[in-house]
Amino acid sequence: xxxxxxxxxxxxxxxxxxxxxxxxxxxxxxxxxxxxxxxxxxxxxxxxxxxxxxxxxxxxxxxxxxxxxxxxxxxxxxxxxxxxxxxxxxxxxxxxxxxxxxxxxxxxxxxxxxxxxxxxxxxxxxxxxxxxxxxxxxxxxxxxxxxxxxxxxxxxxxxxxxxxxxxxxxxxxxxxxxxxxxxxxxxxxxxxxxxxxxxxxxxxxxxxxxxxxxxxxxxxxxxxxxxxxxxxxxxxxxxxxxxxxxxxxxxxxxxxxxxxxxxxxxxxxxxxxxxxxxxxxxxxxxxxxxxxxxxxxxxxxxxxxxxxxxxxxxxxxxxxxxxxxxxxxxxx
Amino acid sequence: xxxxxxxxxxxxxxxxxxxxxxxxxxxxxxxxxxxxxxxxxxxxxxxxxxxxxxxxxxxxxxxxxxxxxxxxxxxxxxxxxxxxxxxxxxxxxxxxxxxxxxxxxxxxxxxxxxxxxxxxxxxxxxxxxxxxxxxxxxxxxxxxxxxxxxxxxxxxxxxxxxxxxxxxxxxxxxxxxxxxxxxxxxxxxxxxxxxxxxxxxxxxxxxxxxxxxxxxxxxxxxxxxxxxxxxxxxxxxxxxxxxxxxxxxxxxxxxxxxxxxxxxxxxxxxxxxxxxxxxxxxxxxxxxxxxxxxxxxxxxxxxxxxxxxxxxxxxxxxxxxxxxxxxxxxx
Numbered sequence: 001x002x003x004x005x006x007x008x009x010x011x012x013x014x015x016x017x018x019x020x021x022x023x024x025x026x027x028x029x030x031x032x033x034x035x036x037x038x039x040x041x042x043x044x045x046x047x048x049x050x051x052x053x054x055x056x057x058x059x060x061x062x063x064x065x066x067x068x069x070x071x072x073x074x075x076x077x078x079x080x081x082x083x084x085x086x087x088x089x090x091x092x093x094x095x096x097x098x099x100x101x102x103x104x105x106x107x108x109x110x111x112x113x114x115x116x117x118x119x120x121x122x123x124x125x126x127x128x129x130x131x132x133x134x135x136x137x138x139x140x141x142x143x144x145x146x147x148x149x150x151x152x153x154x155x156x157x158x159x160x161x162x163x164x165x166x167x168x169x170x171x172x173x174x175x176x177x178x179x180x181x182x183x184x185x186x187x188x189x190x191x192x193x194x195x196x197x198x199x200x201x202x203x204x205x206x207x208x209x210x211x212x213x214x215x216x217x218x219x220x221x222x223x224x225x226x227x228x229x230x231x232x233x234x235x236x237x238x239x240x241x242x243x244x245x246x247x248x249x250x251x252x253x254x255x256x257x258x259x260x261x262x263x264x265x266x267x268x269x270x271x272x273x274x275x276x277x278x279x280x281x282x283x284x285x286x287x288x289x290x291x292x293x294x295x296x297x298x299x300x301x302x303x304x305x306x307x308x309x310x311x312x313x314x315x316x317x318x319x320x321x322x323x324x325x326x327x328x329x330x331x332x
Numbered sequence: 333x334x335x336x337x338x339x340x341x342x343x344x345x346x347x348x349x350x351x352x353x354x355x356x357x358x359x360x361x362x363x364x365x366x367x368x369x370x371x372x373x374x375x376x377x378x379x380x381x382x383x384x385x386x387x388x389x390x391x392x393x394x395x396x397x398x399x400x401x402x403x404x405x406x407x408x409x410x411x412x413x414x415x416x417x418x419x420x421x422x423x424x425x426x427x428x429x430x431x432x433x434x435x436x437x438x439x440x441x442x443x444x445x446x447x448x449x450x451x452x453x454x455x456x457x458x459x460x461x462x463x464x465x466x467x468x469x470x471x472x473x474x475x476x477x478x479x480x481x482x483x484x485x486x487x488x489x490x491x492x493x494x495x496x497x498x499x500x501x502x503x504x505x506x507x508x509x510x511x512x513x514x515x516x517x518x519x520x521x522x523x524x525x526x527x528x529x530x531x532x533x534x535x536x537x538x539x540x541x542x543x544x545x546x547x548x549x550x551x552x553x554x555x556x557x558x559x560x561x562x563x564x565x566x567x568x569x570x571x572x573x574x575x576x577x578x579x580x581x582x583x584x585x586x587x588x589x590x591x592x593x594x595x596x597x598x599x600x601x602x603x604x605x606x607x608x609x610x611x612x613x614x615x616x617x618x619x620x621x622x623x624x625x626x627x628x629x630x631x632x633x634x635x636x637x638x639x640x641x642x643x644x645x646x647x648x649x650x651x652x653x654x655x656x657x658x659x660x661x662x663x
Contacts, residue, residue: 044532272538
């Protein structure tokens with residue numbers, strides 16, 4: 001069990017709504033080693049954020065985790081009581097949220113918000129905590145931390161607020177950080193600063209990181225491994241570089257192709273994935289991607305493909321994977 | 333590029349010169365009593381460019397750089413503080429609302445947020461028919477109905493979908509409805525303010541392809557506002573890069589993307605995440621200065637890695653260099 005820091009097995013989270021049950025996360029498996037950076041990518045409604053929240057047990061009614069196991073350092077988090085989870089959240093596993101404008105308390109100074117984390121999870125004295133807060137703010141690159149410690153969130157720009165959020169997440173040196181679209185609300189130049197900062201700090205503190213994002217370019221920049229989600233399921237997983245260079249699942253391939261390129265020749269039209277994401281209330285019978293897939297056959301419309309090993313370290317849930325060496329492309 | 337002012341070039345659908353836009357913060361009685369100075373946000377500070385017929389011209393920059401304000405001022409949703417706007421050879425800068433009416437038919441706008449820009453209480457057919465009837469593009473409701481169905485067909489909807497409400501559609505579909513509405517008055521010029529930034533990648537490609545198809549079909553010209561450089565590179569012929577309300581570099585796409593000259597353009601291109609390379613460049617430090625107190629010198633000086641002493645005191649002007657215009661003391 002100690003082989004992995006985190007081992008997620010068949011995680012299922014559903015929302016029971018008036019219109020029916022939505023399987024937002026439908027049997028997700030993945031693992032994470034110490035110090036590893038894993039990207040979870042997908043489009044809106046893919047289930048990537050709900051996966052992140054489920055790991056921490058942050059699912060409110062009408063949602064509930066309906067099955068699976070989440071082993072963190074060998075213990076199943078889903079079996080823990082709320083009281084036990086509170087001691088794990090922030091201390092062992094912390095979270096960075098998407099919107100730095102709303103994830104800080106507007107009525108508390110940033111100093112006291114970081115202090116809350118330290119007071120809750122450490123035995124440091126008040127003076128030691130103050131020093132630690134100053135160190136953390138320096139670490140995340142906030143100029144003149146001694147002057148800024150008593151400032152309120154509205155006195156900071158978006159990028160600076162996200163730095164404060166990162167300082168809070170790192171305050172007690174957690175083993176795992178879950179970052180849900182941490183740079184989506186930021187400008188490109190600030191995004192680059194924050195990504196660099198996160199990469200350096202994760203490296204320095206030796207934490208593992210799960211980066212949840214819709215942006216494949218950010219994933220390729222930062223992560224070691226990536227899992228692609230579509231309609232609540234992981235459809236492809238593998239080492240980032242490999243997966244981006246040679247995607248096996250037609251959805252991953254379509255996503256990658258539809259991003260306009262920054263260099264090389266321009267095509268007059270962008271390759272596009274036809275149709276749109278199906279409603280989670282009304283998923284197709286077979287593979288969820290089949291109605292939009294150019295490689296789909298009769299079988300794809302009937303059966304749900306399981307994740308299977310396609311090449312060393314590379315898994316995909318597809319009957320007709322792309323980019324396979326021996327099978328060739330003439331598989332239509 | 334910045335000497336358009338006097339002579340109108342018939343190749344251009346739109347000529348903007350020295351456009352200035354400011355906003356003054358509300359100044360209440362308490363402010364007057366305490367003698368607090370009036371705060372003015374200098375959103376657009378003398379922007380000049382032109383859009384040729386049938387071309388896509390993009391304004392690129394980060395939030396707060398004045399790109400959206402520029403677009404809104406051009407379509408006269410905001411009154412320009414100074415400068416001139418020539419649309420199709422006509423000086424529309426001082427046009428009254430009545431005089432603007434026939435012009436508005438020809439210049440339409442596509443908005444960023446497809447959730448906020450459609451009336452939730454109107455059916456799709458009403459949303460698309462309303463501008464036609466208002467601008468007398470259709471003689472009666474029958475004719476408008478036929479035209480509406482044709483437009484919906486062009487942007488990819490079936491006739492029976494016309495009776496639905498906006499909430500029954502996804503973000504990408506709503507953006508296509510917004511495009512159909514913009515086309516309803518038969519415009520020649522569309523200002524698209526971040527039309528795809530709220531959309532998922534696979535849907536973004538669909539909407540971009542549609543916009544480019546429509547350009548060919550209806551002979552449209554676009555002013556395209558965006559922050560995503562890869563999207564801009566895909567759609568545009570020429571572009572201007574904005575920072576703090578100034579255009580710092582402007583010219584043809586390939587020139588700028590292959591050899592950016594302004595340090596800000598260089599930084600933007602260097603840090604834009606891409607699939608095929610790792611960011612090697614050290615990202616810019618710091619934040620954009622406040623548009624309330626504009627720097628005396630170069631707007632970019634506070635973050636520029638190649639700053640010289642002159643940059644603090646003299647504001648560089650756009651100069652033609654290597655086939656584009658650039659405002660920087662380095663050259």
